Amino acid sequence: MTTLDEAAIANLVRDDLAHLIHPQYYAPDHESPVIFDHGEGVWLTDVRGKRYIDGLASLWNVAVGHGRTELAEAAAEQMKKLAFANSYTGFSNVPAIQLAAKVADLVYEDLTGVFFTNSGSESNEGAFKAARFYWNLRGKPMKTRIIARERAYHGGTLATTAMTGLPAFWKYFGPFLPEVVHTRRPDNIECDCAPNTDGECAHWLEAAIEREGAENIAAFIAEPVKGAGGVWTPADDYFVKIREICDRNEVLFIADEVITGFGRTGKWFALERYGVQPDILSIAKAITSGYVPMGAFIVSEQIMSALQQLPSDARFMHAYTNSAHPTAAAVGLRNLRIIEEERLVENAATMGDRLGGGLRRALGGHAHVTNIRNLGLIAGFSLVKDAEAATSYEVSEGIGRQVARHMREEGGVITRFVGDQIVLAPPLVIATAEVDQIVGAIEAAVRSVTGN
Ligand SMILES: Cc1ncc(COP(=O)(O)O)c(C=O)c1O
Numbered sequence: 020m021t022t023l024d025e026a027a028i029a030n031l032v033r034d035d036l037a038h039l040i041h042p043q044y045y046a047p048d049h050e051s052p053v054i055f056d057h058g059e060g061v062w063l064t065d066v067r068g069k070r071y072i073d074g075l076a077s078l079w080n081v082a083v084g085h086g087r088t089e090l091a092e093a094a095a096e097q098m099k100k101l102a103f104a105n106s107y108t109g110f111s112n113v114p115a116i117q118l119a120a121k122v123a124d125l126v127y128e129d130l131t132g133v134f135f136t137n138s139g140s141e142s143n144e145g146a147f148k149a150a151r152f153y154w155n156l157r158g159k160p161m162k163t164r165i166i167a168r169e170r171a172y173h174g175g176t177l178a179t180t181a182m183t184g185l186p187a188f189w190k191y192f193g194p195f196l197p198e199v200v201h202t203r204r205p206d207n208i209e210c211d212c213a214p215n216t217d218g219e220c221a222h223w224l225e226a227a228i229e230r231e232g233a234e235n236i237a238a239f240i241a242e243p244v245k246g247a248g249g250v251w252t253p254a255d256d257y258f259v260k261i262r263e264i265c266d267r268n269e270v271l272f273i274a275d276e277v278i279t280g281f282g283r284t285g286k287w288f289a290l291e292r293y294g295v296q297p298d299i300l301s302i303a304k305a306i307t308s309g310y311v312p313m314g315a316f317i318v319s320e321q322i323m324s325a326l327q328q329l330p331s332d333a334r335f336m337h338a339y340t341n342s343a344h345p346t347a348a349a350v351g352l353r354n355l356r357i358i359e360e361e362r363l364v365e366n367a368a369t370m371g372d373r374l375g376g377g378l379r380r381a382l383g384g385h386a387h388v389t390n391i392r393n394l395g396l397i398a399g400f401s402l403v404k405d406a407e408a409a410t411s412y413e414v415s416e417g418i419g420r421q422v423a424r425h426m427r428e429e430g431g432v433i434t435r436f437v438g439d440q441i442v443l444a445p446p447l448v449i450a451t452a453e454v455d456q457i458v459g460a461i462e463a464a465v466r467s468v469t470g471n
Contacts, residue, residue, distance in 0.1 A: 020057050023066040028054065031066075042175075053433075058085025061446045061453050063433065071427065074434035074457055076446045079246060079278045079397075080304035083357045084448040090310045090350050090357075097349035106343035114348035121355055122306070122315060125287055127296040132323030135343045136314040139277035139303035140174025143240065146273045146299045146316040147178055148337055150238040153271070156325050156333070162237045164198040166227045166270075170217055170248030171201075173240060173275055182240055185248055202227045212260075216392045217251035221260035233268035238299070243289035243394075246278040249440035250399030252392045258295045271298040277314070278397065281305035282358055282447050285368030285395030292394075298322065305447075308354050313347040363447040370449050371395035377458035387469040398443040402465070414438045421468045422461075429467075430460025 023031075036049055054066045061084055063073045076082060083090070097114060104112050119133040134149070136142045147165055154162035165182065167173060173182040180188055181195035189195070202219065205226035212220035224239060243258065245251040265272040274297035279289035283305065286292050299322070303314030318326070326335055341347070358364065375393035378400060382388040389409050391400040402418045404410045412418040419436030426432045435442050445457065 020064070021066065022056070022068045028066055053427075060084040060086065061449050069431075071431050071433045072453055072457060072460075073446060074426075074432045075442070075444050077309060078304070079283070079444045080309035082281060082283070082305035082363065082447045083308045083354055083361075084446040087308070087310070087357065089353055090308065093349045093353035094311060094346055097346045102346050103341075104345060105340070107338065112343065112345040112348070114345050114352060115343035118348040118351045118355075119343075121352060122302075122317065125281075125355070126300055126302075126317055127288060127290070129296045129319045129321075130300055130317045131320045132318040132326060133315050134317075134337070135348070136303070136316065137312045137339060137341050137344075137347075138174070138314050139275075139301065140176045140179045141339065142277065142301035142303050142314040142316045143173045143179045143182065143273070143275055144176050145337055146240070146275075146301050147182075147238065149299060149316060149318055149322065149335075150271045150273065152335060152337075153322050153325055154237050156329070159234075159269075161235055162269075164200060164231055164236045165273075166200055166202060166224065166231065166236060166239045168202045168219065168223075168241055168245070170245050170251060171240070171242060171275075172245070172247035173242075200227060200231055213254040213256070215251055215253045215257055216390055217245065217249070219251075220254070221257055221264060224261060224264055228264070228268050228270065233270060236268070236270045238271040238273050239265055240273040240275055242275045242277075243279045244284065244397050246397065246442070246444070247437065249437040250392065250397055250442040250444075252394050255293070258290055258293045262295045265298075273297060273299045273301060275301045277301055277303045278444070279394075281355070282364035282367045283395055283397050283444065285364065285371050287364055289394065305358075306354070307347060307351045310354065311344075311347045311350050312341075313344065313351055358447070361448065366449075367396040367447045370445075370447075370451070370454050371398070373451060373454045374398055374443065374445075374457065377454060378461065381458050381462040382465060385465065385469075386471050388465060393443075396444060396447060396449070399440050402439045402441065402469075412439045418468065422464045425464035425467055426460045430456075430463055432457050432460040 055063050056066045057064050061072050063071050122133050123131050151163055167182040167184055169184040171184040173179040178196055181199040184201050202223035210222050214220045276288055280302040298319045300317045307313045371393055378391050386406055387402055389401045389403050389406045402412055404412055419439050423436040
């Protein structure tokens with residue numbers, strides 16, 4: 020544990036500004052950064068010794084909390100024995116085999132084949148390639164397009180940036196793959212669907228399939244809860260309808276559970292709640308709780324058996340040096356054991372109820388808050404000028420930024436804002452007092468910033 024003096028911190032800030040290109044880089048964000056030193060459970064401590072609750076599990080990923088020596092030990096043991104060996108043609112390693120079997124056991128019953136990646140972006144990129152590859156094997160090479168959703172976040176590679184339905188991520192990076200398209204509100208929509216919390220319903224997918232032609236579409240990709248786009252939860256029957264539409268149109272359904280996988284919503288995987296299974300599942304983040312990078316895409320028995328019986332002139336030529344990395348796999352195995360032994364999926368359900376209930380009690384009916392939503396330990400709410408009229412704050416007014424700053428500086432809680440949405444996803448190890456502290460910090464921040 021290191022506490023630094025102001026001169027040492029100034030040197031770090033200078034070097035950071037000079038050399039470190041951060042994710043989503045905008046230099047002024049880094050003029051007075053919080054520089055973290057250590058963490059324990061849901062707590063993070065910066066180099067000045069100030070403590071914060073990590074209200075977003077860092078980036079929705081540190082499920083088992085910070086400072087878990089079991090994971091450090093699992094990594095060290097594996098590194099001492101065999102830090103890395105490649106798993107290309109004809110080679111394998113013990114932890115990767117064990118983790119693939121464990122993951123196949125935990126995920127939806129129909130899914131059996133696991134391809135390990137290093138990130139959520141790589142998982143989605145690979146899922147897309149696997150979908151195209153599968154349709155070629157099935158003699159349908161025209162099925163190349165992918166439909167994604169508005170406000171979705173799927174990653175930072177070129178294809179996954181295109182899938183992302185947040186225009187802020189596109190500026191100056193185009194042109195993108197023309198085969199990536201998005202759902203949008205159909206003209207003249209008349210339906211009695213209960214909408215998702217961001218207004219979308221299953222008819223948006225039907226309309227997109229009609230527009231593009233089912234014969235051209237490889238897959239539909241969706242996060243069960245849209246995360247980085249502002250935490251938007253689905254209507255109870257939305258994914259049941261999505262599954263039916265995909266089946267009827269021979270479109271593969273890719274569930275991006277990079278955030279929701281491994282317990283976040285109070286179920287091991289979010290679609291369990293609706294009795295729905297995807298054809299391909301993307302995961303990352305909580306598989307190792309962020310202690311080392313790892314992800315995977317997992318394919319259905321049907322796709323797996325197609326891959327196991329490739330014609331002699333075809334090979335699934337998709338690879339990363341670090342696929343099935345033994346050290347990452349050893350950490351993943353130990354991490355999943357912690358989630359099971361400490362019953363963290365159940366804790367996410369219980370603490371999620373407490374967080375959602377606490378937010379509704381503290382802010383339900385507040386003049387500037389609307390649409391309070393959560394599914395287990397992923398939660399969000401909207402800041403509005405007038406809750407009854409539900410008019411939005413202009414993002415330029417920076418209301419979300421002000422609330423998040425107040426929470427951090429006065430309430431000791433770190434989280435994220437997405438425009439006017441405040442989003443939360445604390446570590447799954449969180450306890451009642453810490454949930455209550457988050458709710459208290461939010462209520463104080465909203466009341467102070469809105470003056471109400
Ligand atoms: C739903 C979702 N998919 C994909 C990604 C991309 O994952 P990564 O940043 O590990 O590449 C993220 C990252 O936040 C995500 O939230």
